[in-house]
Amino acid sequence: MKESASNGVTIRKMEESDVAECLEIKYQYFGHFWGDPNDPSTKQTHDNYSKKKLDLSVSLIAELDGKIVGGYFLKKTKLPMYPGNFYDFTGDDTGVEGVSLFVHPDHKGKGVGHMLKHYYKENRRPDIKFIWGQAFHGLKNMGDWLKTRKLFNDMNGVYFTIEMYDESDWAKYPRTPYLDIYEETGSSAADHIEEMSKSGKTTEEMSEYLMDKAKISREEAAYFLSMIL
Numbered sequence: 001m002k003e004s005a006s007n008g009v010t011i012r013k014m015e016e017s018d019v020a021e022c023l024e025i026k027y028q029y030f031g032h033f034w035g036d037p038n039d040p041s042t043k044q045t046h047d048n049y050s051k052k053k054l055d056l057s058v059s060l061i062a063e064l065d066g067k068i069v070g071g072y073f074l075k076k077t078k079l080p081m082y083p084g085n086f087y088d089f090t091g092d093d094t095g096v097e098g099v100s101l102f103v104h105p106d107h108k109g110k111g112v113g114h115m116l117k118h119y120y121k122e123n124r125r126p127d128i129k130f131i132w133g134q135a136f137h138g139l140k141n142m143g144d145w146l147k148t149r150k151l152f153n154d155m156n157g158v159y160f161t162i163e164m165y166d167e168s169d170w171a172k173y174p175r176t177p178y179l180d181i182y183e184e185t186g187s188s189a190a191d192h193i194e195e196m197s198k199s200g201k202t203t204e205e206m207s208e209y210l211m212d213k214a215k216i217s218r219e220e221a222a223y224f225l226s227m228i229l
């Protein structure tokens with residue numbers, strides 16, 4: 001793995017022995033999402049979930065003078081296939097999911113986050129063609145992600161964004177009618193279906209909606225509904 005260095009900071013692959021320290025830093029920012037941050041069981045839940053999403057073959061550490069100053073939990077994935085994606089991600093390309101990006105409070109604002117965020121764009125691998133991730137609406141950080149990524153879904157209060165490292169790869173992934181629905185109404189087909197279901201609409205009515213608006217077949221609509229409901 002190549003290293004990058006700027007302002008003395010080095011990016012390297014994360015090792016098993018780095019994980020506990022990374023979890024400590026990450027917990028300061030994300031612990032409260034899991035419950036009372038002062039309750040040890042909250043830390044346990046956070047750590048267990050984070051480790052499940054951690055893939056050491058691609059995750060990264062930022063180091064300064066031999067000390068960890070940040071990290072990026074990443075996971076190798078295929079193209080993200082969610083119901084109602086705004087682009088047709090049929091294809092065999094692989095990339096990474098950005099699971100959690102964090103910089104130690106003493107080292108924020110010095111370009112460390114930037115180095116981690118864009119590492120695989122600047123140190124290209126043929127098996128990493130894109131990076132994608134999920135962000136709760138409540139984080140209010142879409143301005144940050146959409147600098148380089150595109151929104152490809154939005155459901156249950158979570159935004160889904162993706163960056164193709166080769167801009168030309170977008171030619172392989174055309175927009176779908178689900179993006180028209182989103183642009184016209186401001187909410188995704190998945191969220192519409194949730195609403196319809198909550199208000200007591202029948203399966204037939206929901207299928208009709210999808211067939212009409214998303215221009216899909218009855219079979220595809222049935223599959224969509226089976227994934228959402």
Ligand SMILES: CC(C)(COP(=O)(O)OP(=O)(O)OC[C@H]1O[C@@H](n2cnc3c(N)ncnc32)[C@H](O)[C@@H]1OP(=O)(O)O)[C@@H](O)C(=O)NCCC(=O)NCCS
Pocket residue numbers: 029099100101102103104107108109110111112113114115117141143144145147148
């Ligand atoms: C977000 C964070 C990693 C930025 O790192 P940093 O070293 O302080 O900032 P840098 O100056 O190097 O990097 C700035 C980059 O981070 C982005 N950024 C800043 N705040 C952000 C946020 N809340 N969410 C996502 N990205 C953010 C900036 O847009 C910029 O992106 P660019 O490099 O594409 O231009 C750091 O502030 C942090 O650990 N925050 C707490 C945890 C967090 O919010 N993580 C991201 C959400 S999962």
